[in-house]
Amino acid sequence: MDKLVMLSLLLLLVISDHHTRLMIQVHSYVPFCAYTYDYFSYCLEFLTGIYYKPGKKCCVHIGKLNIIANHKKENPRLLCNCVEMMTRGYTPPMLADKIQELPLLCNTHLSFPISSSMDCSTV
Incomplete structure (x- = not known):
């Protein structure tokens, strides 16, 4: 999913009934989601x-995401939310055994955290 599509989807969230809360959420996620995507x-x-x-690029980039996750206390939750948004409805879905092997x-x-059925609220 390219950045323009991601930003468009995030902007659609802003139009909802929870305007203020989502504005804060979108503002927090944009930098993390760009890296995550x-x-x-x-x-x-x-x-x-x-x-x-x-692949090698996957492993190198997981290392980069780990650095981002360890930079601030809230980053693992933010990255989890970005992965969740990115993979929600993704076909084919992520496989639990592959997540464990990564x-x-x-x-x-x-x-x-990443999983086939994410719940980032517990992070």
């Missing part, structure tokens, strides 16, 4: 089962 997209083909292992295959850890 750029970086996380390299892993989607692995996470959806198209590729049997994550840190091991990339020789890293995840400093932000």
